[in-house]
Amino acid sequence: MKNCLITLNQSPPFLHFLPVFPIASFLFSPMKTPRNPPSFLVFFSISLLFSLTFLLGIALLTFLHSHHYHPPCSVFPPSSPLDDVEAPRLSRSAMVPLPAHGDTGANISEVEREFWRQPDGDGYRPCLEFGIGYRRASARISKERRRFLVVVAAGGLNQQRNQIADAVVIARILEAALVVPILQVNLIWGDESEFSDIFDAEHFKRTLQADIRVVSTIPSTHLFGRQSIRSKIPKDITPQWIHARFFNQLSRDGLLVLKGLDSKLTKNLPSDLQKLKCKVAFHALRFAAPIHELGNQLAKRMWIEGPYIALHLRLEKDVWVRTGCLTGLGPEYDDVITKVRESQPEFLTGTLNMSYAQRRLAGLCPLNALEMARLLKALGAPRTTRIYNAGGEPFGGSKALQPLIAEFPNLVTKEMLARDGELSPFANKSSALAAIDYIVSLSSDVFVPSHGGNMGRALQGHRAYVGHRKYIKPNKRAMLPFFEDASVSDAEFSTIMRELHSKSQGQPELRNFRIDRDVIAYPVPECMCKHHISFF
Structure with a gap:
């Protein structure tokens, strides 16, 4: 039986064909009754009407059977325990974000307006209809x-x-x-x-x-x-x-x-x-109530001030060790990472025979704070934008974030948003703190990861599932050569960055049975299809 939540109640298909038949006009149009008709004519008319009705009924039953027509969901209640009765419950169980802000006003440039514009979801909505x-x-x-x-x-x-x-x-x-x-x-x-x-x-x-x-x-x-x-x-x-x-x-x-x-x-x-x-x-996998409530409170504190960006900056010490990349903070910091990597080579997850420069140009290194600042500025993010940093403690402390703060001074973390004592129950609980970051990031108008990873992929799929919220995936392999080219002007650089990322804004992207694509990151087409009625 069809899912009543996501199927429009349409008229039976045969009604669309009735007007083209003379019989349809005879049966469904009001007709004046002649005054004092002859009895034989009345008998003939009644006989003809019953005959035509019988023949039409047979024809309609044959048509319905051959076209597998399902009556509107509101007409017949489910008659089988196999019918899909979970949809109402599922529509309430999903973790959904706060609404996107949409148009942010008249006092912004067209480039800034484009930055905040949400991608076209092309009509895709969740559809978990099991066979x-x-x-x-x-x-x-x-x-x-x-x-x-x-x-x-x-x-x-x-x-x-x-x-x-x-x-x-x-x-x-x-x-x-x-x-x-x-x-x-x-x-x-x-x-x-x-x-x-x-x-x-x-x-x-x-x-x-x-x-x-x-x-x-x-x-x-x-x-x-x-x-x-x-x-x-x-x-x-x-x-x-x-x-x-x-x-x-x-x-x-x-x-x-x-x-x-x-x-x-x-x-x-x-x-x-x-x-x-x-x-x-x-x-x-809904988060426990204390995490869920605090995450939503922090998201509302960000949201109430207007549209905001969430960044997942991967600047932690273990990330630099595992990727085999340099921090961009200078020899003093890079030497620390190199020594840890040499003493624990099993932590290195990248290809062993690649130099740092090769890794970086291949897109295998996280964007540092300076590179992220240049990218956001080129894509049209306003300087006054509030940015939520969902990453962990960066290696190098405040120095690691300084280039980003210089361009976007309204950078905040959960520690800055939380009031006295709100984070105390989650001290030394990294998973709970990561869950809070997840909730605040889900409600952001724009999400940008600096380096793939499980959280980036999880939010990519989740933001798609709840309406294709904007998700900018940095095309590091294509864009980094332009970061090194001093001959490119700021205006040209901005144009190039926008063109490179025009198709990686969170638009529907089919999984297409690629071996490396998880349905949790790419829910189209298995978990999303085109509907006229929203699931949520």
Whole structure:
């Protein structure tokens, strides 16, 4: 049955054809009755009317059957438990941003107006309509009480979000109940937060109750039985591989523990499983109430002053170590990074045989504060713009941010926005602080990441899902040569930057089954389609 929320109630298709038939005019147009008609004419007319009505009825039934016409949703109530009745609940469960400001007034230049203009979403809206086979299986899988899956999610906040989404998909593939995921202690930040400290666990369970069964703890009947722990999982595993490798084992033992899931599940899943990932990422993983409330308060404090930019500046010490890049702060700071990198070469994630200059021109280095300032200025960001810095503590402290503050003095952080004591409950809890940054960034009019990463990809997909909010992805490989060319004037530089980024503003971008594109970052077309009625 069609989803009533996102299908327009249209007239039956045959009504559009009736006016072209004489019979239609006869049946549907008012006609004056002749005075004192002959009895034989009355009998003949009635007989003809009944005959024509009968024939027309047969024709219409044949037409409807051949065209699979569905009556308007408001006419017939759902008659099957398989009908999609989740849409009203899903439309309320998504984490949505504050509205974009739109036109910012008459006292700005056309370039500035263009900077704030939101991209054309081309009519795409969320559509999580699962197939009939998926929904039939849900009645059984969502009540599973014999097989249980435990997943340990590692890394930072957005790495954990990705692994939790994959865990739900794997539980579905294995037809297992999922124990609320365990968040591994973050060795870099020392964060010992549990799932319920970061996410709303009850909301997580409720949102997924039609897809899988989620339980808070392992049942006592499974605690002392045989347990299988798997941490060495190959990359790009498929549903077929998962089922063949673990299903019989899980059915025998009743409990399976998976670790090290980061980026192991294939990006090219069947359509229903892609929709399930979107359902987890954009609906089920709502932040815990204290985080959600403070994040919204800080977002409102930014929003009330007018349109704002959120930057995800990757200037932390570990980022410079891992990327093999120079900080731009001078030899004193670069020497510190080099020594750490040499003592811990396993941290380097880039290609070993590339020099810093090669890495930078290949787009593998984060933009530093000076480069970000030049880019924003060239794209038309007004100097008075309020900018929210969603990055962590930069290596080099205030010196690292000085070039950006010189061009855009209204740079703020959550520490500056928060009032006395508001951030105290989240001290030394990096995941909670990252979640607050996520919420404020989601509501920004423009979001710009300085260097890819999990948060950048998560916000790219989330901003697309809630209406294609502006997301400028710096084209580092194409633009950096112009940063080095002193012969290019400021006006030419601005024109070049706007042209280079004209098609990377957050417009709908199809995933197109590319092996490196996750549906959470590219929700079109599996999780979004063109509707006349908004999902939200």
